[in-house]
Amino acid sequence: MTVSKLSAITKTILQSRTPNEEVHAIQSLSDFYLAFRSNRSPQPSDQAEKVLKGGIALSFDHAADCLQDYYRTARFIKGTYLAIQELLLRFPNQKINILYAGCGPFATILLPILPLFKPNQLQVTLIDIHPESVKFVKELFTQLDLLSFVDCISVEDAISYRYPNSNLHMVISETMFHALLVEPQVAITRNLAPQLVNGGIFIPEEVTIEAIITSFSKEPFLYNAAAPVVSAITERSLMAKLFSLNKNSASVSFSNQEYRSPRLKVPVFQNSSPDICLFTHVKIFSKLELGPSESLITNPYCLVSMLNLPSGSSISFIYEFTEVPSWSYQLAD
Ligand SMILES: C[S@@+](CC[C@H](N)C(=O)[O-])C[C@H]1O[C@@H](n2cnc3c(N)ncnc32)[C@H](O)[C@@H]1O
Known part of the structure; x- marks a missing residue:
């Protein structure tokens, strides 16, 4: 599985216009990730959730399965791609700093679009509360030769995390369930949105x-x-x-x-x-x-x-x- 195969899948996601096209494109992405996941031995903690003050962090398995929420995944990937293009226009000649809070094992919303950019355009920080997810996502970035985009990948609680500098252009966090029940989207947004620069973008926007x-x-x-x-x-x-x-x-x-x-x-x-x-x-x-x-x-x-x-x-x-x-x-x- 090579990064060029991933780029081809990402392009079909970005070009998808109908719900059927979105489903098919995300099925290909799911197969792509499966090839990596099937080489990993399951761990006892894979189904363990973490209860935090602000919401429950889904387990490794559950976070991985979110990929198969097809329209969600297709539209978050398309939206993030467009938002990065917008930030490159808003902040010309700057490297765009992106924080992905709750990246899960696959960094599903961001990793697929990275090969369409150059490492001198973007710098990404990935955090998740589950050590196994962080370990797996690091391995993915290594195997796909995407580490040149990475500033840091670490185990952190996004409800209290402080980004290390004052030049944060984008935050991505999909840590929600319907009606904003159960998961910590609100607590995470309250902590991270105020850390954005003026003109920065939070995904989801609203x-x-x-x-x-x-x-x-x-x-x-x-x-x-x-x-x-x-x-x-x-x-x-x-x-x-x-x-x-x-x-x-x-x-x-x-x-x-x-x-x-x-x-x-x-x-x-x-x-x-x-x-x-x-x-x-x-x-x-x-x-x-x-x-x-x-x-x-x-x-x-x-x-x-x-x-x-x-x-x-x-x-x-x-x-x-x-x-x-x-x-x-x-x-x-
Ligand atoms: C709904 S899953 C989404 C996974 C992936 N980002 C996606 O969109 O497919 C939410 C992820 O956020 C992580 N998470 C939830 N609360 C967190 C917190 N307070 N700090 C860090 N990670 C958190 C969970 O461990 C899980 O991996």
Whole structure:
């Protein structure tokens, strides 16, 4: 497996225009990585998660499997490629410093595009909390002869990590689950986004959470990324936009590691749309996005059925991430 084979696969990813083309291109990338993974002996810690103050870091195996969330992987790779091109224009004659926080064993979102650049254009730092992932990704960079792009690859906690200089142009971190539950995307963004230079780019650019009235059982839901969902006909209505996580809002939108929505009137119950669900929209970069159920990270999350709520009451939604991120709600008359 050579770097020229990888470049060819990356070009098919970047050129993919339809969902089918995206799936096929990512399947080739998955086969490419599999050739390296199958030479490695499984370790006892491969399925162990790490619980951090701010969220759970997925295990080695689980992080590797994220690659097969096809549209997610294709669009993050395309978005990161475009964002690097943009940074090369914004910062002419500078080497672009990139921090990949939570790179997992494959550095999936960044490694495939590196061969399309020159080492004098980019300098990358890769961190992950799992030593086995860091060890494997170092080995990959060595075998693919990509170490000339690397400043540092190390075991670090991205929730508290300090980048060693003040010239950080890009942060990549996909450490999230649907509705920003469980994983530490918010805590990581809050720590790393303020370390970017003016004009720097955080990937994903924005994650928006909305409360939507719908019928959860009729909503499309991606269980298995290998079998993309067919969209269903549902009657959705927007109850409220809750918050958007981006490089500017990350440090100001959450007091005491929580978000509380204003009080909202509970709508009149209707059989056809009985549930309050949280929808996640991910803007990766520019026009590259993930909409509802296009990825495991944008599946709808059913917070509560309105059957259980007193009519005429008010509700507020609460997101907490001191420990493992979760949603709850509070009722008032
Ligand atoms: C969802 S996986 C994504 C893997 C890969 N970047 C991708 O996009 O396919 C998240 C990765 O972030 C790592 N991670 C989560 N929280 C972290 C933290 N606080 N510090 C460092 N790494 C973290 C996990 O160990 C895991 O490898």
